[in-house]
Amino acid sequence: MSLLVFDGLLLFSIVSLAWATLTSSDERLSVILFMAFGLVLAVAWGRLLAPDVALAEAAIGAGLTGALLLAAVRGQPRPLLPGATHAPRKQGAAGVTVVLRLAVTLLSAALAGTLAWALLHAFSSTPHDLLPRAISENLEASGVSNPVTAVLLNFRAYDTLLELAVLLTAVLGIFALDQATPGYQPAGPVFDGLVRWLVPVLILMAGYLLWVGAHAPGGAFQAGATLAAAGVVLRLAGRSRTGLPDGYMLRIVMAAGVGVFLLVGLTLLLLGRPFLGYPPAWAGSLILLIETAAMLSIAATLLLAFLGGQPESTGVKAAANRQREEISRC
Amino acid sequence: MIDILSSILILAGVFFYLAGSIGLLRLPDLYSRLHALTKADNLGLGLLIAGLTLHSPELLTILKLLLIWLAVLAASATSAHLIARQARRQETGA
Numbered sequence: 001m002s003l004l005v006f007d008g009l010l011l012f013s014i015v016s017l018a019w020a021t022l023t024s025s026d027e028r029l030s031v032i033l034f035m036a037f038g039l040v041l042a043v044a045w046g047r048l049l050a051p052d053v054a055l056a057e058a059a060i061g062a063g064l065t066g067a068l069l070l071a072a073v074r075g076q077p078r079p080l081l082p083g084a085t086h087a088p089r090k091q092g093a094a095g096v097t098v099v100l101r102l103a104v105t106l107l108s109a110a111l112a113g114t115l116a117w118a119l120l121h122a123f124s125s126t127p128h129d130l131l132p133r134a135i136s137e138n139l140e141a142s143g144v145s146n147p148v149t150a151v152l153l154n155f156r157a158y159d160t161l162l163e164l165a166v167l168l169t170a171v172l173g174i175f176a177l178d179q180a181t182p183g184y185q186p187a188g189p190v191f192d193g194l195v196r197w198l199v200p201v202l203i204l205m206a207g208y209l210l211w212v213g214a215h216a217p218g219g220a221f222q223a224g225a226t227l228a229a230a231g232v233v234l235r236l237a238g239r240s241r242t243g244l245p246d247g248y249m250l251r252i253v254m255a256a257g258v259g260v261f262l263l264v265g266l267t268l269l270l271l272g273r274p275f276l277g278y279p280p281a282w283a284g285s286l287i288l289l290i291e292t293a294a295m296l297s298i299a300a301t302l303l304l305a306f307l308g309g310q311p312e313s314t315g316v317k318a319a320a321n322r323q324r325e326e327i328s329r330c
Numbered sequence: 331m332i333d334i335l336s337s338i339l340i341l342a343g344v345f346f347y348l349a350g351s352i353g354l355l356r357l358p359d360l361y362s363r364l365h366a367l368t369k370a371d372n373l374g375l376g377l378l379i380a381g382l383t384l385h386s387p388e389l390l391t392i393l394k395l396l397l398i399w400l401a402v403l404a405a406s407a408t409s410a411h412l413i414a415r416q417a418r419r420q421e422t423g424a
Contacts (some may be wrong), residue, residue, distance in 0.1 A: 188415070191412060194404055
């Protein structure tokens with residue numbers, strides 16, 4: 001009974017936070033509401049006994065996406081007067097906005113309907129526990145004891161490889177955006193003190209999440225997001241390179257996830273096994289190897305997305321610093 | 331015995347959360363709201379975690395819970411400081 005009340009409150013908070021996020025007129029407030037929405041959604045995933053998804057939602061959905069959106073809002077020119085947030089729009093633009101909103105609403109409704117139909121279909125078809133049973137029967141051969149990691153890195157490793165390829169494509173797009181915007185001012189003593197111990201703890205936590213993913217909730221995506229969070233904290237504290245390596249090393253880190261994945265798959269192919277069909281004795285080590293590379297790539301991708309372009313290279317740094325000094329003198 | 335003690339601690343934690351939230355809604359200006367929110371919530375979380383550690387079977391779980399409390403303490407103290415400093419700067423126009 002009390003859990004039912006809790007679930008009801010949770011559902012109500014999710015829907016009302018989503019509504020408030022969409023209808024808020026202040027972009028910054030909207031982003032903050034979105035982050036709260038992500039955290040409550042993570043609790044909901046926890047209630048659905050999906051701690052892996054809850055971790056990913058809290059770290060990537062609420063944390064990093066929130067930081068990304070806040071950085072985007074910061075990058076936009078803000079009106080000087082608080083009353084003048086709404087510049088009068090042109091009549092034609094307003095019409096386009098209404099049509100666009102209607103289209104997005106209809107598409108979202110269609111998507112929600114399709115998902116609901118698929119879910120109903122999955123539950124009504126017998127027997128609906130076919131996949132879970134297949135996973136638990138073959139878990140021993142997968143090299144890990146966490147079924148989520150077994151699916152992501154072994155049974156459906158193709159999907160994860162393609163996901164990493166999508167991330168690589170995205171980061172190439174970010175690289176095409178030229179230099180990142182100049183960073184933040186150096187932090188004061190209080191924030192700097194926090195950064196000094198928080199960043200090492202975050203790095204340690206990323207390693208822990210990566211390792212624990214083999215037998216408990218965790219894995220490359222959660223670990224990568226935690227590592228990227230350390231970089232975000234560093235950037236907010238005014239360290240412009242945010243721990244990313246320079247030059248070729250950065251490119252290697254960016255491509256490591258897809259590269260190691262492909263290398264493992266192709267080597268297995270040469271040894272006469274199916275592509276990404278790990279021998280059970282080696283599966284655990286191979287999964288850890290791939291996940292380590294994937295974590296580094298995911299962290300670099302998320303961090304580069306937060307930077308919004310290539311990080312300053314050491315040669316350009318001096319010039320950029322000079323430019324910033326000129327701006328601050330004005 | 332442990333159940334009663336842990337329930338008392340958790341209820342006390344919830345009380346401080348409630349007080350902090352009421353303070354956030356009712357207090358007149360930003361500084362007092364920040365004060366109410368961060369101080370009361372830090373204490374509330376501490377009591378909540380103290381209550382939960384009594385139920386934890388493993389030392390590792392207890393250490394993780396304590397790490398969460400320490401991280402939230404440091405983060406909320408720092409963010410309260412940053413928000414208050416920014417507000418102060420905007421007020422003085424510096």
